[in-house]
Amino acid sequence: METKNIMIVGVGGQGSLLASKLLGHLLMERGYDVKVSEVHGMSQRGGSVVTYVRYGDKVNSPVIDRGEADYIVSFELLEAARWLGYLKPDGQIVTSTQQIDPMPVITGAASYPDDLVEKMRATGARVDALDCLKLAEEAGSSKAVNIVLMGRLSHYFDLPDEAWQKSLEAMVPPKFLELNKKAFELGKNAQ
Amino acid sequence: MKQLMLGNAAVARGLYEAGCCVISSYPGTPSTEITEEAARYDEIYCEWAPNEKVAMETAFGACLAGKRSFCAMKHVGLNVAADPLFTMSYTGVNAGLVIGVADDPGMHSSQNEQDSRHHAIAAKVPMLEPSDSAEALEFAKLAYELSEEFDTPVLLKMCTRVAHSQSIVETADRVEPAMRPYEKNIAKYVMMPGNAIRRHPFVEERVRKLVEWAETAPINRVEPGKDHKIGVITSSTSYQYVKEVFGDTVSVLKLGMANPLPVKLIQDFAGKVEKLVVVEEMDPIIESHCKALGLAVSGKDVLPMEGEFSQNLVAEKLGGSVHTGRSIQDPIPPRPPVMCAGCPHRGLFYILSKNRCAVLGDIGCYTLGAVAPLAAMDMTLCMGASISAIHGFNKARGAESEGKTVAVIGDSTFMHSGMTGLANIAYNQSNSTVIILDNSITGMTGHQQNPTTGYNIKGDPAGKIDLEALCGAMGFTRVRVVDPYDLKACDTVLKEELAADEPSVIISRRPCALLKYVKHEAPLKVDPVKCVGCRSCMKIGCPAISIKEGKAQVDATQCVGCGVCEQLCGVKAFQSTGKEG
Known part of the structure; x- marks a missing residue:
């Protein structure tokens, strides 16, 4: 199988590490070769962060380059737009509609572009946009946005539900498991 | 057992399996997780040392005593530890000694992009260079065999993409080596001139033997391509990019040992291919070696010295197929890292900015004090430089700068190499004002304990150095402690200490807002009726505050209720939501 590429993008501190751990576990359990490349250190302090998840028969590079991503999973709208160039021609974006102003916008040096979902769609990108923060809060914690997004992403994968559940159980601490299972379902089933 | 493992965790696993017993390190991205992961194995004694030099000397002591030992650091940390390294090359080891060093091409979290292979060459010690987690585990074990066989410390070089990528590894059981006997050997271990003169030829002979080993070592392997037009010599993560782009269409010589390099x-x-190309990130080390052998080779004539490589970059420069992407027309504002909402550094940096201080900075989260709108930093160089440099700055400019210049340094950085600079101020008497930003943790690298926190790497109670007493013992009579959430107190203390006619230390003390034990206040909200949109609260650059339709607005998911913004509001528009976070 040709290597498939998933990018998880967002703002440092939003919880992308758990999402990539979950995907890594899920895909390895399915028998794929997997590489996951993370960012630690300074960018985690509120900067733009990106995690690469690659899987297939044999994966070499740990990173995903321009025009290569089958999926971009985004915690924040501006970040989805920032990494749009990495999407394959027929790639799929799954994004939360949350907007977090970066410091240049806060200081007034730049402005946050409007209508980003429409503008991304106008480039031919398939964009699935969802208010994941609202769903996460509904599940019981604003921190569960990562799992809401994973639930949404599961739509596009031809994998049995049990496989996702098994990886959730393996990666999420027991006391948060119910909350995260609910978040996963809410993301998966949202209209 | 097969597992998906972070490169740094794979190094830790390799250390465990090789029977490593003692690890002493100083945290530094991207090396930190090696020691954190190793600390999960009860069989290994692990600690955070105050700095890399201390860590390396501790590891050396343990290997001298007869146990396999290890220390880890980032590339710039190896500069700090270069002193013991160069002479450990002469003494050699008793039990195996491995040094993990992690480079950061692209500077994800570093102040420079230096290539640590230069240190291996200069110190004449072998360096292994894994390209994924499986190799990280395997090479960590091999490093101990080499260390003991060739009587040398061995460098294990990681880079960001190997250290912070997960890939699949096969784990094995730990093999506990017997403790080696300790025998007094003055000629080998006491490096005074007479002995060192006799050890130097041993070092040169060892390099020759290691070159011989490198000629046939399985970790330096040829992967023949479909034709012989292009031959690529590569290593580390660059190897992965080359394979990604060219697969088996080109011949590849994959070098697992960065120093010494094989000759034959x-x-x-080179003799079997029409065109020889070296693909290596950062400096042209392999390329220079090839040129010294008289080989025609391409490398840095097409590939950059700066930044990280990727498959597209390798394809673009070497004639592979490059993928392109789309974009929207609107400019995308950058999102640089910022101090977190509730960061205790923010209040203090606001006061420094307000007082128009010249700020000599240091390495840590607080380097972000340089970012607009605070922009309260004039210099950042290396660990500890803030304190040494303010002394020089004030000696050069005298009273003119003494009253408006400060050094800022974190608690961990102060323990690392700030104390010696402070001793210089105490000894050579400049009227300098030093601010220790004590957030009770090593922050930027992801919360490691240090000698001022009172806890060890496992979170158990440990020795705790009293900063006030330490400064007092050095002779500072003006040592003040302030809460950086209290702007008025910070302003008063800063003005008093800058005006004082003797050197002073201000300890700005409040734990990092991200620490689990720190209890947050309820988020604040803005009363839109009271808010006049004056933007006073925007001067602190808090990521939780923005202006929407002319009024300030607080993002309740980020706000921790620190109340610094509230102190800047002239119309009392901020109020508590009463819901604790």
Whole structure:
């Protein structure tokens, strides 16, 4: 199988590490070769962060380059737009509609572009946009946005539900498991 | 057992399996997780040392005593530890000694992009260079065999993409080596001139033997391509990019050992291909070696010295197929890292900015004090430089700068190499004002304990150095402690200490807002009726505050209720939501 590429993008501190751990576990359990490349250190302090998840028969590079991503999973709208160039021609974006102003916008040096979902769609990108923060809060914690997004992403994968559940159980601490299972379902089933 | 493992965790696993017993390190991205992961194995004694030099000397002591030992650091940390390294090359080891060093091409979290292979060459010690987690585990074990066989410390070089990528590894059981006997050996271990003169030829002979080993070592392997037009010599993560782009269409010589480099192996490989290309990130080390052998080679004539490589970059420069992407027309504002909402550094930096201080900075989260709108930093160089440099700055400019210049340094950085600079101020008497930003943790690298926190790497109670007493013992009579959430107190203390006619230390003390034990206040909200949109609260650059339709607005998911913004509001528009976070 040709290597498939998933990018998880967002703002440092939003919880992308758990999402990539979950995907890594899920895909390895399915028998794929997997590489996951993370960012630690300074960018985690509120900067733009990106995690690469690659899987297939044999994966070499740990990173995903321009025009290569089958999926971009985004915690924040501006970040989805920032990494749009990495999407394959027929790639799929799954994004939360949350907007977090970066410091240049806060200081007034730049402005946050409007209508980003429409503008991304106008480039031919398939964009699935969802208010994941609202769903996460509904599940019981604003921190569960990562799992809401994973639930949404599961739509596009031809994998049995049990496989996702098994990886959730393996990666999420027991006391948060119910909350995260609910978040996963809410993301998966949202209209 | 097969597992998906972070490169740094794979190094830790390799250390465990090789029977490593003692690890002493100083945290530094991207090396930190090696020691954190190793600390999960009860069989290994692990600690955070105050700095890399201390860590390396501790590891050396343990290897001298007869146990396999290890220390880890980032590339710039190896500069700090270069002193013991260069002479450990002469003494050699008793039990195996491995040093993990992690480079950061692209500077994800570093102040420079230096290539640590230069240190291996200069110190004449072998360096292994894994390209994924499986190799990280395997090479960590191999490093101990080499260390003991060739009587040398061995460098294990990681880079960001190997250290912070997960890939699949096969784990094995730990093999506990017997403790080696300790025998007094003055000629080998006491490096005074007479002995060192006799050890130097041993070092040169060892390099020759290691070159011989490198000629046939399985970790330096040829992967023949479908034709012989292009031969690529590569290593580390660059190897992965080359394979990604060219698969088996080109011949590849994959070098697992960065120093010393083989001679005959490279000459034979070069002789079998029409065009020889070296693909290596950062400096042209392999390329220079090839040129010294008289080989025609391409490398940095097409590939950059700066930044990280990727598959598209390798394809673009070497004639592979490049993928392109789309974009929207609107400019995308950058999102640089910022101090977190509730960061205790923010209040203090606001006061420094307000007082128009010249700020000599240091390495840590607080380097972000340089970012607009605070922009309260004039210099950042290396660990500890803030304190040494303010002394020089004030000696050069005298009273003119003494009253408006400060050094800022974190608690961990102060323990690392700030104390010696402070001793210089105490000894050579400049009227300098030093601010220790004590957030009770090593922050930027992801919360490691240090000698001022009172806890060890496992979170158990440990020795705790009293900063006030330490400064007092050095002779500072003006040592003040302030809460950086209290702007008025910070302003008063800063003005008093800058005006004082003797050197002073201000300890700005409040734990990092991200620490689990720190209890947050309820988020604040803005009363839109009271808010006049004056933007006073925007001067602190808090990521939780923005202006929407002319009024300030607080993002309740980020706000921790620190109340610094509230102190800047002239119309009392901020109020508590009463819901604790």
